Amino acid sequence: MTLIQDLHAAISRRDWHAVEVAANRLRDTNLEADNEALTARVKELEKVNAKLCDDAIDYELKVAERDISLKALETHLAALKDAAKSVEDWWLSEGMNHFPGAPYCIFAIRAALEDRP
Helix, strand or coil: CCHHHHHHHHHHHCCHHHHHHHHHHHHHHHHHHHHHHHHHHHHHHHHHHHHHHHHHHHHHHHHHHHHHHHHHHHHHHHHHHHHHHHHHHHHHHHHCCCCCCHHHHHHHHHHHHCCCC
16 A cells, blocks of 8 residues: 555544554655755756856956966067167168158058057
């Protein structure tokens, strides 16, 4: 007999002790099933949490790598601007007679470094 059938049989016999025992067994069975379902859900959520933590760590690492790359690019850009300024200063002081097309080149270099058309 199933637990429900035991419970019905005990009720019909008016065996209150048997009713209590059957009800307790039914409750315990339901609690065990609930516990198993909750345990499975907790394990599932632990996997989701671990994945989210891994994703967050990966994201932080990528952000840190991009920050380092950005700083390196900014340093490189500053060096290029200094070099372009040195070329421009040289052309203004000595190179006018030797390189008449240099102003256009200097303008193009400056525009490229400042990200202008």
